[in-house]
Amino acid sequence: xxxxxxxxxxxxxxxxxxxxxxxxxxxxxxxxxxxxxxxxxxxxxxxxxxxxxxxxxxxxxxxxxxxxxxxxxxxxxxxxxxxxxxxxxxxxxxxxxxxxxxxxxxxxxxxxxxxxxxxxxxxxxxxxxxxxxxxxxxxxxxxxxxxxxxxxxxxxxxxxxxxxxxxxxxxxxxxxxxxxxxxxxxxxxxxxxxxxxxxxxxxxxxxxxxxxxxxxxxxxxxxxxxxxxxxxxxxxxxxxxxxxxxxxxxxxxxxxxxxxxxxxxxxxxxxxxxxxxxxxxxxx
Numbered sequence: 128x129x130x131x132x133x134x135x136x137x138x139x140x141x142x143x144x145x146x147x148x149x150x151x152x153x154x155x156x157x158x159x160x161x162x163x164x165x166x167x168x169x170x171x172x173x174x175x176x177x178x179x180x181x182x183x184x185x186x187x188x189x190x191x192x193x194x195x196x197x198x199x200x201x202x203x204x205x206x207x208x209x210x211x212x213x214x215x216x217x218x219x220x221x222x223x224x225x226x227x228x229x230x231x232x233x234x235x236x237x238x239x240x241x242x243x244x245x246x247x248x249x250x251x252x253x254x255x256x257x258x259x260x261x262x263x264x265x266x267x268x269x270x271x272x273x274x275x276x277x278x279x280x281x282x283x284x285x286x287x288x289x290x291x292x293x294x295x296x297x298x299x300x301x302x303x304x305x306x307x308x309x310x311x312x313x314x315x316x317x318x319x320x321x322x323x324x325x326x327x328x329x330x331x332x333x334x335x336x337x338x339x340x341x342x343x344x345x346x347x348x349x350x351x352x353x354x355x356x357x358x359x360x361x362x363x364x365x366x367x368x369x370x371x372x373x374x375x376x377x378x379x380x381x382x383x384x385x386x387x388x389x390x391x392x393x394x395x396x397x398x399x400x401x402x403x404x405x406x407x408x409x410x411x
Contacts, residue, residue, distance in 0.1 A: 154376075154377070154378070154411075156171040156172065156198070156218075157171065157172055157173070157174060157376075157382065157389075157402075157410070158171050158192040158194060158201055158409070158411070159171075159172075159192065159406040159407065159409040159410070160189065160190030160191065160192065160203075160407055160408045161407070166186070166188070167188040168182070169181075169182045169183045169189050169190070169192050169201060169203050169216065170182065170406065171201075174391065174402055175402075176402070176403035179404075182216050183205070183216055183223060185205065187205060187208075187211075188206045189204070189214070190204055190407065190408050191203055193236045193237050193245070194238060194410055195238050195242060195262070196239075196240055196241065196242045199219075200217050200218065201218065201410075202215050202237075202238055202247075202262070203216070203236060204233070204234040205223065207225065207228070210230070210231060210232050212225050212227040212228055212229070212233050213225075213226050213227045213234075213236050213247050215262060224264075226245075226263070226264040227247075227249070227251075227260070227267075229251040231251035231252075232248075232251075233251070233258075234248050235247055235275050235277065237278055239279050239283050239301075240281060240283040243261065244260065244266075245259070245260050245261075245262060246259055246270065246277040246279065246286060246288075247260070247277070248274065248275035248276070248277075249269075255274075255275065255291055256269050256270070256273060256274060257269075257271040257272075257275070257277055258270055270286075270302075271306065273292045274288040274290060274291060275288065275317075276289045276317055276318045276319065278319050278320045278321045278328075279321065280325050281323055281325050282325065283301060285298055285301060286299055286300075287309065287319045287320075287321055287328050288319065289317040289318065290308065293311075294316060294317070295308045295309070295310055295312065295316050296308070296316050296317075296328065296330050296353070297309060298328075309328065309355070310330060310353050310357065312332065312334045314332060314334035314336075315333045316330055316332045316333075316334065317332070318372045320373050321375060322375040322379060322394065323375060323376075323378075323379050324379065326355055327353065327354055327355065328353055328354075328355060329350060329352045329374070329375055330350075330351055330352075330353070331348045331349070331350055331351070331370060331373060331383075332348065332349060333348055335347075346369040346386075347369075348369050348371050349362060349363070349370050350362075350364045350370045350373045350381070350383050352381075361396070363381065363392065364385070366385070368386035369384075370384070370385045370386075371383065371407065372384050372407060374409050374410050375394075376391075377411065379393075380392065380393055380394065381393075381394060382402075382409040383409065384406065384407040384409065385401075387405055387406070387407065388401055388404075388405055389402040389404045389406055389407075390402060
């Protein structure tokens with residue numbers, strides 16, 4: 128009986144490994160930022176580390192990429208002198224385009240599911256707000272005050288983001304109305320990501336630590352998920368490394384950065400393993 132159970136378990140494991148290998152081979156590329164030889168750029172690669180491609184080569188730091196819906200381009204934060212803008216680069220190696228080029232700083236772009244808009248943070252008119260802009264640089268307008276790191280719902284009707292005033296996760300309609308706080312806690316919560324099913328949101332948080340050296344900065348971060356109605360909070364990581372910038376991938380798995388290394392796990396917390404890639408700000 129024991130041998131039979133062991134055999135069944137082994138066959139199930141081999142089946143899962145084979146299925147994972149097939150899925151990895153057919154999966155979309157992972158985009159992320161990585162520092163190599165002192166310069167941070169945007170890269171793409173398969174989950175097994177193959178096909179590693181550097182897309183940006185500017186002298187400034189380039190990071191925080193967001194895929195276009197057709198997977199042909201990436202919006203990202205590009206450093207321009209002493210400030211940062213939102214740039215777009217094609218995966219075919221085309222020259223990057225700066226679509227903001229405003230005074231102040233812009234960061235955390237998020238491409239809408241229909242491709243029409245890019246949501247992002249900007250402080251060029253106030254202390255910081257969420258803005259929308261078309262990929263060609265037109266139609267820029269302020270959406271929500273005090274917001275950063277937006278993520279679109281799969282249907283494009285809602286945005287989840289980091290509320291800069293309360294340091295909580297907030298959710299609002301795509302037109303900026305009907306805002307409500309989703310993950311309420313005195314600690315710092317940030318970098319949310321909608322799941323493909325539209326039911327859960329992943330985010331990073333300092334709520335696991337009684338004392339932190341710097342609020343919003345440093346290693347005291349863990350990954351959590353929560354339902355879109357603010358219920359069923361779940362802690363996904365348990366370690367002393369810096370776990371940040373979770374992203375729900377196309378198949379529902381979570382990719383995130385842990386101490387500068389990229390990791391992946393299923394949404395129930397199982398099959399967690401390290402990818403052969405160093406970097407941060409993954410977008411899958």
